[in-house]
Amino acid sequence: MEKLKIKIATLGYIPFKIGFSKIIKWKSSIFEVDKSIDEYKIKLDSDTEFWGYSDKTIEKELPTNSGFDFLIAITNVPLEDKYYARRFSGNRICITFADVLEYMRYETIKLENYILRNIYRYSLVYLMYGNRIPVQYEKTNFTHDDTRKCLFDMNGNKTELIYSLDKPKICIECKHKLSGQIDQKVPDKIINTVEKEIKRIKKNRFQKINEFVKTNPVLSLFLTFLAGIVMSLIGTWLYELLRILICEK
């Protein structure tokens, strides 16, 4: 299979830094992301509750997808029905950081994990629907309501989104769906490759340590104390060793 060609764009002002270079450089046998991340302003005002934007408005604001298998627009405005992702005509998807950013920050999850997780999710959606992204109002069943750390978790409760942003999986039910329960069969080779590649969507060592300190504050304090004593002992021992060596000369 030829690699899927994906375009990433930003829609509206993004007031925080996203490491797009990591996404562009991400090594995948399934897709390649265009090196240029285009920025687009939002001209229209919000038109739904809580300063959200309806699909009708986002559809007007989205750039055209020309020459790519699909386009993902990243925004920070709330989308219709407070979804974190909506699907539009012309193989375009809009994903938002509204309401999900704070959970990622609290869990020290890199923002790029969220984008990569969605790139894999919609790459498989594109393949299982016969090389197209079904629009939002089309009846689909590629998600499940319960949270399984799976690429296809619905995450109606957005606090649970974080579970599929650190080593996400494809659950058994979704594997069956990918093997032919929806429009097109996705070859096993692709499913296996995706499973291997998404293991690299994970927290780094610093984030793991941070998580350990948050969940084990007393033990962390004790370990810091212990490390202090050990360092002090090593320092004393080195001092004595140097003193003996110098005196012997």
Ligand SMILES: [Zn+2]
């Ligand atoms: Zn699943």
